Each structure stands twice: as C-alpha cells, then as structure tokens.
Amino acid sequence: MTDKRKLQQYRSLPLMQWRDLLEGFAAAFILAFTFRAFVAEAYVIPTGSMAHGLQGTHMDHHCPKCDFQYRSGASEENDGKGQIIATSCPQCGFLDVLDKANEVNERSFTGDRILVNKFAYSFNDPKRWDVIVFKFPYEATTNYIKRLVGLPNEEILLANGDVYTRPLDNPHAVMTIARKPEGKQLAMMQLVHDTQYRSAELDEVMWPQPWRMVGKYQTRYHPSEHEGKPGYWLPSAKGFKVTIDGSRKDEAIGLRYHHQIPNANFWVDYNQLRVRAELEEQKGNAEIAKQVRDAMRVRWWPLPKLITDSYAYNSVIMDDVVYFGKELFSSWDQAVPAASDSEEDELAAFLSNFRAHMEGNQVIGSGERDQLTKLLKVSWPPPRNRGQYWVGDLAVEFDIEIFNSTGKVGFDIVEAGVYYQGQIDVATGQLTLSIDGGEKGFNGAGVEKPSIEGTTKLVGAGQYQIRFSNFDNELKVWVDGELVELSIPARFDTDKILSPQWSPDDPGDLLPAGISSQGVAMRIDNARVYRDVYYVASNQEALKTGVEYDHWNMDDLKRYENAIRVVEKAWLDVEDWNSVHIPRMAALQLRLDLFQAWNQTDFFTSRATVQFVVREDEFMPLGDNSPASSDARGWYSRLGKNTFHRSLLIGEALMIYWPHPWYLDLGGNAIPAIPNFRQIKVIQ
Numbered sequence: 001m002t003d004k005r006k007l008q009q010y011r012s013l014p015l016m017q018w019r020d021l022l023e024g025f026a027a028a029f030i031l032a033f034t035f036r037a038f039v040a041e042a043y044v045i046p047t048g049s050m051a052h053g054l055q056g057t058h059m060d061h062h063c064p065k066c067d068f069q070y071r072s073g074a075s076e077e078n079d080g081k082g083q084i085i086a087t088s089c090p091q092c093g094f095l096d097v098l099d100k101a102n103e104v105n106e107r108s109f110t111g112d113r114i115l116v117n118k119f120a121y122s123f124n125d126p127k128r129w130d131v132i133v134f135k136f137p138y139e140a141t142t143n144y145i146k147r148l149v150g151l152p153n154e155e156i157l158l159a160n161g162d163v164y165t166r167p168l169d170n171p172h173a174v175m176t177i178a179r180k181p182e183g184k185q186l187a188m189m190q191l192v193h194d195t196q197y198r199s200a201e202l203d204e205v206m207w208p209q210p211w212r213m214v215g216k217y218q219t220r221y222h223p224s225e226h227e228g229k230p231g232y233w234l235p236s237a238k239g240f241k242v243t244i245d246g247s248r249k250d251e252a253i254g255l256r257y258h259h260q261i262p263n264a265n266f267w268v269d270y271n272q273l274r275v276r277a278e279l280e281e282q283k284g285n286a287e288i289a290k291q292v293r294d295a296m297r298v299r300w301w302p303l304p305k306l307i308t309d310s311y312a313y314n315s316v317i318m319d320d321v322v323y324f325g326k327e328l329f330s331s332w333d334q335a336v337p338a339a340s341d342s343e344e345d346e347l348a349a350f351l352s353n354f355r356a357h358m359e360g361n362q363v364i365g366s367g368e369r370d371q372l373t374k375l376l377k378v379s380w381p382p383p384r385n386r387g388q389y390w391v392g393d394l395a396v397e398f399d400i401e402i403f404n405s406t407g408k409v410g411f412d413i414v415e416a417g418v419y420y421q422g423q424i425d426v427a428t429g430q431l432t433l434s435i436d437g438g439e440k441g442f443n444g445a446g447v448e449k450p451s452i453e454g455t456t457k458l459v460g461a462g463q464y465q466i467r468f469s470n471f472d473n474e475l476k477v478w479v480d481g482e483l484v485e486l487s488i489p490a491r492f493d494t495d496k497i498l499s500p501q502w503s504p505d506d507p508g509d510l511l512p513a514g515i516s517s518q519g520v521a522m523r524i525d526n527a528r529v530y531r532d533v534y535y536v537a538s539n540q541e542a543l544k545t546g547v548e549y550d551h552w553n554m555d556d557l558k559r560y561e562n563a564i565r566v567v568e569k570a571w572l573d574v575e576d577w578n579s580v581h582i583p584r585m586a587a588l589q590l591r592l593d594l595f596q597a598w599n600q601t602d603f604f605t606s607r608a609t610v611q612f613v614v615r616e617d618e619f620m621p622l623g624d625n626s627p628a629s630s631d632a633r634g635w636y637s638r639l640g641k642n643t644f645h646r647s648l649l650i651g652e653a654l655m656i657y658w659p660h661p662w663y664l665d666l667g668g669n670a671i672p673a674i675p676n677f678r679q680i681k682v683i684q
Contacts, residue, residue, distance in 0.1 A: 040654065041118060043133065043143060045111035048073035049623035049630060050131070050145060051313035053187055054653075054683070056111040058313070060660065060676070063089040064096060064359075065267075068197040073313040073628070074108040084108065085322075085351060088264065088315035088381065091197040095264035095317075095376070097355040101348070104670040109660035114145070114683065120652035125151075129184040131653040131683050132621060137644040138635070145653055146631055147188075149178070149535075150612060150620025150643065158633075159496040159609040161309070161391060161534030162472060168613065175496070179472040182483055187684030188624060189395055189469075189530040192307055193261065195240035196526050201270060203238040206297045207262065211235070211242055211255050211515075211527055214507060217595075219566055220301040221258070233517075246403070246521030252410050253518070256511035257396070257529055258304040264358070264376045266300065268369060271359055273299075279363070303567060304510050306500060306592050307394065308387025309534035314628050317380050325350035328372060332365045377570070383545040383585035384627065390500055390592065390604065392416060393532035395469035396513045399525045402426060405460040407519030413470040416494070417501030417508040417599070420470045422477055426520055429459040433475050433490050444474075444489035454486040471532045499604035502595040510595050536626045537610040539642070541634030543627055545584040548607040553578060554587060556601055563596040618643035653683045 047056035056075040063070070072087035086097045098106045116133045126132055126148050136142040149163055150156040157164035157175050164175035180188065193210060213224035213233055226232040231248040233255050235241075244253060273296050280289035325346065329335035336356075338349040356362055357372055392415035402409070405427060412421040421434050431454040435441065438450040456479045458464050467478040475490035476483060500509035513529060538547045546552075554577030557564070564571050571590050574582060591603050598604065610633070614620045620643045623629025632642045659679035661672035 040115050041651075042113055042657070043116055043145070044113050045145060046078060047075040047111075047630075048313050048628055049625050050147070051311060051625040051628075052190060053624055054112055054114070054131070054145065054656070055109075055313075055659070057108050058111070059084065059087060059098070059106065059108055061087055061089075061096065061106070063092060063094055063197075063199075065089065065094040065199040065201060066092040066197040068092070068194070070312045072316050074316070075111075076316075076318060077108055082319045084316045085319045085347075086317040086354070086380075088312070090191070090310070090312040090315070091194060091261065092199045092202065093262035093264060094199070094267050095358055095380075097351055097358055099351070099355070104663040104665045107663075107670070112656045112660075112679070113658040115654045115657050116651045117654045118651035120654075121649060125646075126619070126649070126652065128178060129180055132619075133650040133653055134619075134621070134644055135648040135650065137648055138638050140648065143650065144621070144631075146621030146623050146629070148619055149622045150614040150618075150632075152614060152616050152618055152646075154614050156612040156614060156620055157496070157609060158535045158537040158611075160498055160607070161389060161393070161532070161536075162496075163535060164496065168615070177473050179474050179491075182476070183684050185469065185471055185476075185532075188533050190311070190533065192394075192529040192531050193257075193259070194526070194528045198240055200238075202262070204296070205270065205300055207300055208258065208260060208302070209235045209240060209242070210258050210260060211240075211524070212258055213254065214256055214511065217303060217507075217510075217566070221260075221303050222301070240527075241523060241525060243523045244517045244521065246407055246517060246519050249407065249519035251518065252408070252516040254410075254514050254516040255524075256507070257513040257527075258511060259307050259529075260302050260304055262300075262302075264380075265373050267358055268373060268376070269299075270296070271357070272364060272369065275361055275363055278361070303593075303595075304507075306390045306509065306595075307512060307529070307531055308592065309389045309391050309531070309536075309627060310387030311625055311628070313625060314385040315381050316385060317382075319347055321375075321380060322347050322350045324375065325353065328375075329353045329368055332368050334362045378583045378586045378589075383583065383588075384543065386585065388546055388585075388588060388627070389534050389536065389548065389607075390509075391531040391534050392498060392500070392509065392512075393471045394512060395467060395471065395530040395532075396515070397465065397467045397528040397530070398515055399463075399465050399527070401463045401523045401525065402458075402461050403521040403523075404519075407517065407521075409458070409466070409520055409522070410514075410516035410518065411466060411468045412514050412516075413468065414509050414512045414514075415470060416498035417506070418494075420475055422468050422475070424456055424458050424466075424479075426458065426460065429456045430454075431456050431477060431484055431486075433477070433486070435492060440492070442488070442490055442492050444486075444491035447488075449488065452486050452488060452490045454484045456484050457482070469530075496609065497605055497607055500595070500598045502598050509598070533624050534626060535622060536633075537608050538633055539610050539612075539636060541630070541637060546588045549588070549591075549603065550606045550608060551601070551603045552584070552587060554590075557590070557594065557597060560594060560597055563594060564590070567593045567595075612642045614643050615641075617646045619646065619649065655682045656680055 045056045059072045068091040074084045100107045130148045132148050133145050136144050153168045154165050163178040166173040166175050213227045215224045216222045228234045277289045277292040336349050336352040339345040410423045423432050433452045441448040469476045502508045502510050620632045623631045659676040662674040663670040664673040
C-alpha cells in the first residue's frame with residue numbers, strides 16, 4: 001500500500017470517500033469542541049441585569065411621539081407569568097400601549113447573543129469593571145454575566161451609588177473610591193436626555209426647552225427676563241437650537257439644564273384637550289377650538305426635577321394590571337367590551353381602552369381619566385421599576401458652532417451644591433478646571449491644587465463637540481471625542497453620602513448642568529445629559545422600594561404646604577402620610593420633588609451604606625441595572641458569602657455578535673429578515 005497509484009485507487013472507492021468525509025467531520029467536531037472548551041463560546045443573555053449595555057429578553061421600540069429608539073425589558077416574560085403591555089419613552093415620557101397582536105416588532109425579542117473569551121483569564125486575573133461570565137455558585141449549571149466590582153482580599157463599600165474599596169488586611173485604611181477607566185465609563189453611561197428627540201406635540205403646547213437661563217420658581221417655572229434679548233441666550237421656538245451673539249464680554253452668560261421630561265399623565269391630559277379641540281373644529285366651533293388650543297400653550301410650565309436612577313429598560317407595565325379594566329372603564333360609554341370572558345379577550349379589550357386614553361380620538365369620562373391619572377402617578381409602572389435615588393454623577397455633551405476667535409466657553413456640573421467647572425479659551429484652546437471657582441482643590445497627584453490645566457483642539461471658529469463628566473470624584477473633558485490630557489488627574493474627595501442642595505439664590509442640584517459664553521458668539525445644535533450607574537446599597541435578595549432610605553416619617557414636611565402646592569398639589573389631599581395604605585413610592589416621590597426641603601431634612605444624608613468582604617480567590621460581581629439585578633448583594637442568605645470562587649470563572653464577555661433581527665410579517669408569520677447590525681459591538 002506504499003504505491004501512490006494504488007493508494008489513490010483505494011481512496012477512489014465509495015467506502016473510502018465516505019470515510020474521508022466522516023473523518024473530516026469528526027476533526028471539525030473535535031476542533032469546535034476544543035475551541036468552545038478553551039477559547040470562546042457563545043451565550044444568550046436571558047435577563048436585563050446588565051442593561052442598557054447588554055439586553056436580555058426585551059423590546060426594541062421606536063417612540064411614536066419623539067422617534068427615539070429605546071429598549072425595554074421583557075425578562076419577566078421568560079417564566080411565562082405574563083407579558084409586557086406598555087413601555088415608557090425615556091425622552092418624552094409617552095406611555096405606549098403596545099399592539100403585539102398586530103405589530104410583530106412590538107413583540108419581545110430574545111436576549112443578545114455574545115461571545116465569551118474563555119482564554120482571557122488563563123494567565124491574568126480579571127480587572128475591576130470587566131464584564132465577566134461565571135457559574136452561579138448556588139447552582140453551577142447556571143451561567144451569570146455581571147460586571148466585576150470586588151477583587152480578592154479587599155472590602156467593598158457601596159455608598160451614594162459609588163463603589164469604595166480598601167485592603168482586607170488593613171481595616172484602618174481609608175476607603176477610596178473606585179474610578180472607572182475611560183472606556184468603561186463611556187460604556188456604562190446612561191442617557192438621561194437628548195435634545196434631538198423632541199416631539200412636535202411639546203412644541204405645540206410650548207413645553208419649555210430643557211436648556212434655559214435661570215428663571216424663577218413660584219407657582220410654576222418662569223423664564224428669565226433676559227432670555228432672548230441681545231447679549232443673552234435665544235432658544236428656538238421649535239425643535240432645539242440655542243444661540244448667543246457674544247456681545248457681552250465682561251461676564252459669563254449661562255444656560256442650564258432643566259430636567260423636565262413629561263410623564264404619562266401629561267399625555268393623558270394633552271390627548272383629551274387635543275380631542276376636544278378637534279371635535280369643536282368638526283362642529284364648526286372654531287373660536288371654542290382656538291380657546292382650547294390657546295389654553296394648552298400656557299397650561300404646562302413644570303418645575304425641574306432631580307435626575308434619578310431610572311432605566312428605560314425597567315419602565316414597563318405588565319398585564320397583571322388588567323383586573324383594573326372592568327372598574328377603570330366601567331362608566332365610559334364608548335369603552336370596547338370584551339368579546340368573551342376569556343383572559344385573552346379581556347386583555348384585548350383592556351389594551352384597546354387603555355390605548356384610547358393615551359392617544360385615541362374619544363372624549364374620556366372624567367372619572368376614568370382621574371382614576372387612570374392616579375394609577376399612573378403611583379402604581380404604573382410599579383415602584384420597583386422607577387428611579388428612586390438621586391444621581392449626582394453626571395456627564396454633559398454639547399454639539400456647538402463657534403463664530404468668532406476670542407472669548408471663553410464654560411461648562412459645569414453641580415453635585416451636592418458644589419460646582420465642578422471647566423472653561424476653554426477659544427483663542428488658545430487652553431482648558432482650566434476648577435471647583436467652586438477655585439475655593440476647593442484637587443488632589444489628583446497627592447498635592448492640593450486650586451485648578452488644573454490642559455490643552456484642547458478647540459481653537460477659533462468652527463464646529464466642535466464638548467463632553468464633560470464628573471464620575472467617581474474625577475473630572476474628564478473630551479473635545480471631538482478625544483480625551484483631553486491634563487497636567488494631573490482632576491480628582492477630589494467628598495463625603496460618602498451627599499444630599500442635593502437648593503436655595504432661592506442658587507438653584508444648585510435643581511439645575512445640575514450648565515454651559516456659558518463669555519464673549520463667544522455660538523450656537524448649540526444639540527445637547528445630551530448622561531448619568532453614572534447608581535449601585536443601590538443593599539444586602540437583600542429582592543430590593544424593596546426605597547431600601548436605602550431610613551426616614552419615612554412625613555411630619556417634618558408639614559411646614560412646606562405652600563411648597564407642596566407648587567410641586568404637586570395632589571399630595572395635599574393625603575390625610576395621613578404615615579399610613580400603611582400610602583404607597584411608599586408616593587412618599588418617596590414627594591421627597592425627591594420637594595426641592596425647597598432638600599437641605600432642611602436628613603432624608604438624603606441618612607441613606608444606608610452596605611459593606612462586603614471579598615476574600616482570597618474570591619470575586620464580587622454586580623449588575624449595571626442595579627435596581628433590577630439579582631447579583632452578589634443578595635447571596636449571603638443562601639451562600640454565607642457575597643462572592644464566588646475563581647474556579648467558577650468562565651471568561652470575559654467579548655462582543656455582541658448577534659443582536660435580534662427585525663421581523664417581517666408574512667401572512668401572520670413573523671419572519672426574522674433584517675439583522676440589527678448597529679447593535680453588534682465589543683463589550684466594555
């Protein structure tokens with residue numbers, strides 16, 4: 001059989017051809033399993049504990065009002081207990097009642113498919129903030145994906161939403177804040193507001209622009225008397241665009257962010273007024289219709305609110321609210337009745353009536369409207385799905401055009417009443433960072449400095465993008481996406497538990513971000529606000545509403561009756577705030593909104609902290625979606641520890657290689673047809 005010709009003849013036999021084919025398949029099979037076992041493996045994300053970066057079962061949704069695309073969680077549907085029926089837009093607050101029966105892309109998608117690098121930690125330990133995959137220590141057949149927060153041989157403290165650490169062998173050492181590297185910070189930033197997503201309805205009713213000059217806060221917000229005048233900021237009437245002529249060279253003219261995103265109750269109210277105006281027009285009553293529309297233009301001038309740890313992913317309503325349906329719509333003579341007593345038909349009727357309240361063309365009875373408003377205020381979405389904690393670590397981003405070559409552009413972020421400031425000299429590109437105008441110092445190199453400098457590429461007229469962040473007690477600045485190199489890191493220390501501040505002379509945390517012009521003619525075309533992840537301080541497996549807060553007695557707010565009337569007069573109807581029948585979320589919402597009392601109460605400063613021990617060869621993981629993450633914080637009752645052993649570590653999450661596809665509806669069949677390419681990305 002050494003003769004090559006005989007060998008070739010032998011191989012030409014049908015049996016040997018099949019053998020070669022089988023050997024090839026076997027070799028590929030062995031290689032695939034070897035690759036899977038030692039190099040990389042694919043996983044599907046089941047839940048939203050790492051949202052927004054990684055998606056579990058979810059809905060990818062376009063808001064019909066402002067056209068913002070966002071993703072809402074649906075991992076509650078994984079166990080078959082129900083389905084998501086409505087989701088709230090994080091940019092305009094519209095509560096969209098879904099039509100899953102007819103819109104295939106409003107149905108839930110499976111979680112992201114990711115590749116895990118199983119070789120990543122063969123020779124090196126994982127780093128803090130890595131996204132890791134590991135076997136759940138209580139049930140090793142289940143794989144978890146979380147962000148690594150606690151490293152071996154250290155203590156971890158969660159306080160004010162931040163992570164602090166110190167060596168385990170030195171309990172007298174000072175807890176130091178754990179700072180995120182640039183890439184991790186950018187990946188973990190949560191979008192709060194983007195001005196390019198503004199619905200036409202908000203322009204129609206003159207809903208105030210989010211970036212305004214500082215006005216007055218009386219029965220409602222009143223704009224600054226200087227706004228729109230020469231030398232001051234001029235906001236556009238529609239969409240978003242703000243300009244200033246740069247004629248005032250002796251002072252910085254500021255513009256500040258007002259967090260005034262509408263809620264679902266606004267849309268209920270707006271829709272009913274719109275329907276009334278249109279019905280009057282159909283009847284030929286043009287004057288009455290005009291009066292209704294004119295009233296709409298002055299009806300809403302809301303006060304700003306705190307930025308909290310809310311997630312679009314969590315702001316959903318389950319179908320377990322359907323039992324309200326018969327009562328909620330009982331006296332509405334135009335309500336759609338259920339075709340039968342089956343759960344499916346009752347749900348269909350409920351959704352139809354719910355949708356009519358939000359965007360239909362029928363006048364709704366005042367009783368139903370008031371009841372729905374109350375439910376939306378305190379119950380839908382449920383409290384666990386709402387933002388409950390003030391977030392002071394923010395970032396801002398501006399798309400600007402500068403028209404001259406002199407002057408200074410300033411920007412700042414406020415946290416706990418302290419102004420963290422940056423300023424760029426347009427003539428030279430020189431950046432200067434300071435805290436409260438230099439009254440407080442930086443200690444980035446172990447030396448106290450009142451200011452820190454850097455050089456940017458923002459020089460002269462042109463179009464630029466500025467990003468400024470205050471995350472983890474460190475300031476960073478980017479120009480056109482490039483991180484500005486500073487003389488020393490712009491780091492500083494604060495108390496571990498902070499409280500928002502406000503006074504009649506200084507809005508403080510009520511208006512937490514700003515940009516200014518001193519002699520610079522410029523236009524802001526778009527502005528975005530981001531927040532950091534807020535790690536809820538708890539050692540409970542399931543987080544109850546307001547778990548960090550210790551002070552729930554409302555008696556100390558009785559003296560603020562007039563202020564409560566301004567913030568939300570509905571709260572004045574509550575007779576006994578300390579009653580067990582008052583939802584905790586209602587009490588919490590009043591505490592968050594009542595800015596006049598922020599620095600007059602210990603509600604914020606008495607928040608709890610929680611400490612964990614990470615021993616040798618152990619790691620502690622947390623989820624980015626902290627209020628909805630089942631992570632190491634709640635393991636102790638079952639495991640006797642809040643960590644997992646390194647032997648359970650699988651690898652590092654590498655990339656999202658296959659997000660969900662978009663579907664085409666072909667004869668009632670949902671066919672995956674269009675890959676969602678823009679969500680393919682490397683995981684940070």
